Amino acid sequence: MTRARMPRPHEVAAARKDPRLLRALSERDLDPAWRTRGLCQSVDPETFFPAPSEPADAAVALCRTCDVQGSCLAWALDVGDCHGVWGATTPRERRAMLVAWRAEAPAVEAPATETLAGVNVFRVLEQVGAGSR
Numbered sequence: 001m002t003r004a005r006m007p008r009p010h011e012v013a014a015a016r017k018d019p020r021l022l023r024a025l026s027e028r029d030l031d032p033a034w035r036t037r038g039l040c041q042s043v044d045p046e047t048f049f050p051a052p053s054e055p056a057d058a059a060v061a062l063c064r065t066c067d068v069q070g071s072c073l074a075w076a077l078d079v080g081d082c083h084g085v086w087g088a089t090t091p092r093e094r095r096a097m098l099v100a101w102r103a104e105a106p107a108v109e110a111p112a113t114e115t116l117a118g119v120n121v122f123r124v125l126e127q128v129g130a131g132s133r
């Protein structure tokens, strides 16, 4: 078994701008019952836990059509889960997102005074229309 390497700075910088992460920020705590509404409820769980050498494309594609993908990804980042596909992300993608998420998470519960890379995430969400939900 090999240890996962730490994400590189450019990977974290890209993760900070990833629309999936921004959606997770806006939909965090939005739907406590998100698990009951996930499209994966009707799919073989193995689909979401492919072996490291197998592609995760099928699971990621299904997640992209799931209404609760933001809440799902927020949960995975909150618990730091790095196994399987959650919210249309692979474990490798989430490692970089996790660094950005942990820097931003306290600001989600407080007024939007913290920023990601100097950008007010909540202002960005308002501008793209994601902050109105």
Ligand code: SF4
Pocket: 034, 035, 037, 038, 039, 040, 041, 048, 062, 063, 064, 066, 067, 068, 069, 070, 072, 073, 085, 086, 087, 088
């Ligand atoms: S985003 Fe994917 S893993 Fe999460 S609930 Fe939806 S289908 Fe399931």
